[in-house]
Amino acid sequence: MTDLTTQSLQNLQSDGERKVMDIVDKLRRQGLNSILELPQLVVCGDQSSGKSSVLEAITEIPFPRKENLCTRFATEIVLRRQSTDRVSITISPGDFRNEEERTKLMEFTKTIESLHMIPKIIEEATLAMGLGPVGTSKSRAFSSDVLCVEICGPNRPQLTLVDLPGLIHATNKAQTAKDKDVIQKMVQKYMSNPRTIILAVVSAKNDFANQVILDHCQKIDKNGRRTLGIITKPDYLRQGSENEKSWIDLALNKDIYLERGWHILRNRADNEMDFTFEQRHEKEEAFFNTGRFVGLPRNTVGIDSLRTRLSNLLLSDLIKELPALKEEMDKKMQETKKQLESLGEKRDTMTEQRVLLTKISTNITAILTAAVNGHYSNEFFDAVDTKSKIDADANVRRLRAVIQHHNSRFSEIMRIRGHRYEIQPVGGLEQPEKKRNLPVHDDINEDAAKLPNPKSLSHEHAIAWVRSVMVRSRGHELPGTFNPDKEIANFHIEDIVRVCRTFMRQVLQYAAPEFKERLAVVAVDDILEKALLRARKELVRLINDKARHPMTYNPHFVTTIQQNRHDNYKNLVSRAQVDTTKTYTLGQYNEQRQLVDPIEFSKQMDTFIEQDMDKFAAEEALNNQEAYYKDELKYFVHAVTKQVIERHLINPLPESILSPLVVAKMTDNEVSYIAAESKESIAQRTHLEEKKRMLENGLGHFYEVMGGFKR
Numbered sequence: 001m002t003d004l005t006t007q008s009l010q011n012l013q014s015d016g017e018r019k020v021m022d023i024v025d026k027l028r029r030q031g032l033n034s035i036l037e038l039p040q041l042v043v044c045g046d047q048s049s050g051k052s053s054v055l056e057a058i059t060e061i062p063f064p065r066k067e068n069l070c071t072r073f074a075t076e077i078v079l080r081r082q083s084t085d086r087v088s089i090t091i092s093p094g095d096f097r098n099e100e101e102r103t104k105l106m107e108f109t110k111t112i113e114s115l116h117m118i119p120k121i122i123e124e125a126t127l128a129m130g131l132g133p134v135g136t137s138k139s140r141a142f143s144s145d146v147l148c149v150e151i152c153g154p155n156r157p158q159l160t161l162v163d164l165p166g167l168i169h170a171t172n173k174a175q176t177a178k179d180k181d182v183i184q185k186m187v188q189k190y191m192s193n194p195r196t197i198i199l200a201v202v203s204a205k206n207d208f209a210n211q212v213i214l215d216h217c218q219k220i221d222k223n224g225r226r227t228l229g230i231i232t233k234p235d236y237l238r239q240g241s242e243n244e245k246s247w248i249d250l251a252l253n254k255d256i257y258l259e260r261g262w263h264i265l266r267n268r269a270d271n272e273m274d275f276t277f278e279q280r281h282e283k284e285e286a287f288f289n290t291g292r293f294v295g296l297p298r299n300t301v302g303i304d305s306l307r308t309r310l311s312n313l314l315l316s317d318l319i320k321e322l323p324a325l326k327e328e329m330d331k332k333m334q335e336t337k338k339q340l341e342s343l344g345e346k347r348d349t350m351t352e353q354r355v356l357l358t359k360i361s362t363n364i365t366a367i368l369t370a371a372v373n374g375h376y377s378n379e380f381f382d383a384v385d386t387k388s389k390i391d392a393d394a395n396v397r398r399l400r401a402v403i404q405h406h407n408s409r410f411s412e413i414m415r416i417r418g419h420r421y422e423i424q425p426v427g428g429l430e431q432p433e434k435k436r437n438l439p440v441h442d443d444i445n446e447d448a449a450k451l452p453n454p455k456s457l458s459h460e461h462a463i464a465w466v467r468s469v470m471v472r473s474r475g476h477e478l479p480g481t482f483n484p485d486k487e488i489a490n491f492h493i494e495d496i497v498r499v500c501r502t503f504m505r506q507v508l509q510y511a512a513p514e515f516k517e518r519l520a521v522v523a524v525d526d527i528l529e530k531a532l533l534r535a536r537k538e539l540v541r542l543i544n545d546k547a548r549h550p551m552t553y554n555p556h557f558v559t560t561i562q563q564n565r566h567d568n569y570k571n572l573v574s575r576a577q578v579d580t581t582k583t584y585t586l587g588q589y590n591e592q593r594q595l596v597d598p599i600e601f602s603k604q605m606d607t608f609i610e611q612d613m614d615k616f617a618a619e620e621a622l623n624n625q626e627a628y629y630k631d632e633l634k635y636f637v638h639a640v641t642k643q644v645i646e647r648h649l650i651n652p653l654p655e656s657i658l659s660p661l662v663v664a665k666m667t668d669n670e671v672s673y674i675a676a677e678s679k680e681s682i683a684q685r686t687h688l689e690e691k692k693r694m695l696e697n698g699l700g701h702f703y704e705v706m707g708g709f710k711r
Contacts, residue, residue, distance in 0.1 A: 039318055040160040041310065042190045045201030045213045047166030050232035053267040054201055055163045057303045058310070060277045061115055061151070063122070063163075072131050073143045074186060075122075075163040082152040087112045089121050091128060094144030105129070105145060115151075122147065141179045144186060159314070162190055167212050187213075191220045195321055197260075197313060198227040204247050205236045214256060224258035228313065230306075231264045239291045248292055251300060260313060264293070264301045326699075333695045340688050343681060344514055350668055353675035357666075360512045360519075361658045367507055368654040374400035380510050391495075396502050403496065403650055407641045410492040414637055418485045422454040485633075486543050489640050493539065496649050497532050504528070504657065518674045522666075523658040531656070535648040542639050546632065576604040 045051045056063050059077065076092075089110040093102040108128050110121045129143045142165055164187050168180040191198055198221060202211045221227045231251055237244040249255050251262045266284040268275055275283065281303060287293070288301040299305045347353045367380050376398055385394035390405045504524050508516035580600035585592055656662070663671075677685065 039195045039321060040162060041199060042162040042164065042196050043199045043201060044164045044187050044191065045166060046211045047168060049166060049201045049203040050267055051166060051201045052163055054230055054232060054265060055161060057265060057267060058307060062119055072165060073129060073145055073147055075147045075149065077161045078148060078150045079159045080152045081154065083154055085153040088150050090148045091125055092146040092148055096144060141175050142182050144182060164190060187216065191216060196226060197317060199230055200227050201230045201232055204231055204233045208250060227258050228260040229258050229262040231262060232267055234264055235266055235269060235287060244292060251296060262300065263306050263309060265303060329695055329699055336688055336692045336695060343685050347675050347677055353671050357663050357671055357675045358660055361660050361663045363511045364507055365654050365659045368657065371399035372650055372653055391499055393502060396499060397506055399503050402499050406495050411637045413488055414485060414633060417453060418488055418633060420454055422456045424456060485636060489539050493535050493644060496645055497528060500528055500649060515674055522670055522674055527656050531649050531652065535644045538644045538648055576601055580604050
């Protein structure tokens with residue numbers, strides 16, 4: 001037996017338990033103790049209850065004998081089976097440490113050749129944590145750092161035991177309220193692990209009703225299923241006293257019931273600190289063979305029987321926990337995979353970034369092509385929301401339908417408000433189709449809706465105005481007949497661009513949520529802005545074309561002129577009929593009837609023959625201009641919707657916005673700006689990939705040890 005071996009450690013586990021603990025050990029080796037709650041033994045109790053002595057007796061690993069050295073921080077003893085004996089000691093920094101302190105503490109690494117060197121190394125670790133002599137001004141009393149003692153060897157059990165600082169009852173200069181809180185939180189954290197077996201140590205020197213560890217156990221492990229009570233210092237009890245009897249009743253599980261029961265140990269007395277482990281065990285065995293303790297079951301007293309109890313307890317708990325442990329690993333694996341999927345594909349290199357961006361662009365191009373063509377089979381296109389407006393955010397994904405709607409509204413508002421003057425027909429009778437007010441429910445651009453209605457002119461007033469213009473500008477068309485069309489068209493273009501921006505935001509959110517803001521900056525906003533400028537320039541060309549001399553080759557132009565003349569003639573006839581209608585008494589019944597006086601009607605019609613050549617020419621010019629306006633209005637609406645909206649804003653979308661060709665032409669800097677992972681994302685991916693690797697290996701070892709069950 002070497003200086004790195006103790007038979008006590010080997011006795012902690014049976015052969016059956018070693019097989020089961022192999023699973024836990026291999027999980028720990030994969031680093032899963034930071035992901036899963038793995039089984040462990042935790043020794044806890046009030047200050048001076050004898051916790052460290054209990055742990056020392058169980059493991060036969062020596063701990064410092066100097067006061068307060070071992071109980072000022074948590075000590076994890078990790079036992080692992082390896083081919084060679086090795087003991088290494090490290091420090092795991094607490095959460096309160098800054099980066100510099102963490103780095104310094106993690107550099108603390110010691111490898112020893114004898115277990116007897118552990119007390120000296122623990123003293124060095126105490127100083128490294130900044131825990132100087134208790135009570136000094138620059139020294140903290142306790143630390144949330146953890147001392148990790150890893151003991152490896154071919155005969156080691158696979159087990160983790162934890163020694164915790166003692167719970168404080170009262171504060172003083174050396175142990176403040178803050179220290180008390182630190183220890184309490186530390187103890188509760190370890191005890192709350194559902195796979196922790198709690199060794200609750202109580203000292204017979206003090207009334208057990210006053211020892212706070214039992215209160216913590218009852219709150220955290222309410223049914224006492226994970227707690228094994230350990231009574232220390234029974235040699236301080238006066239033989240035959242009632243106090244001794246009450247402690248024996250506690251040991252028999254008659255007072256505070258624990259499902260795991262109680263155990264009594266007799267550790268070294270103050271004058272026995274130099275005893276070897278053999279001497280300590282002999283003294284303990286002799287003690288429990290005297291007085292009332294003789295009557296206690298032999299499996300509830302002494303260190304040897306405690307090791308047996310712990311071994312059996314570990315085995316039963318482990319077998320019970322294995323299905324839950326497997327289920328937890330599966331759940332963690334699914335969560336990890338889902339988190340990795342949310343990060344998208346790995347893209348460290350420029351090639352990976354371009355490939356990813358090309359995949360995204362292919363998907364986006366397919367969506368844009370379908371939207372422009374009005375084919376809504378892609379899953380991107382949600383169901384229609386009939387309760388919302390056609391161009392509401394809920395429906396804007398169906399782009400072609402929204403554009404068609406806006407074009408129809410543009411045509412309607414041009415018909416109603418696209419001219420400056422509304423000329424009333426001959427006779428002052430307004431025709432039904434000349435209504436100028438928009439419907440109350442109209443959902444066109446609000447700015448366009450605020451444009452004033454055309455100014456109404458009577459037919460006679462319009463002719464007089466045209467005549468005065470013609471006299472002064474012989475040979476030119478009427479100036480300023482319609483001008484609001486430019487403003488209405490501008491409003492329409494702005495509406496379409498707004499729809500396109502909203503639509504593209506939804507496309508990016510669907511196809512590339514992680515990159516939507518960067519894609520918008522590089523490949524959307526600027527493209528749409530340039531498209532808007534081209535559309536405006538095209539509109540200016542149309543307006544300039546309209547300002548030239550009237551020119552039309554539409555055969556319907558002549559038909560419209562004739563129709564206008566016919567309508568004017570009908571109005572004159574109607575007015576003459578009204579003016580020459582008289583009431584006559586007819587027949588033997590003196591029936592009164594209203595009839596047109598033909599002579600007066602003929603005279604009235606003669607008065608409508610225009611003798612004034614200038615006025616006649618003005619009326620003809622007005623008639624021609626109205627016909628020309630109708631012809632031009634249709635052309636203008638068609639030109640704006642096709643040459644401006646379709647040519648510059650809608651049809652170019654699939655090719656101009658993030659098509660594979662656009663991606664191919666991007667510079668490396670642009671590709672990197674869009675697709676490169678942030679430092680935070682890289683760190684998260686690395687963490688998740690490592691976590692996934694550990695879980696995969698852990699599950700592999702689990703199945704291997706359990707007999708190769710099928711996954």
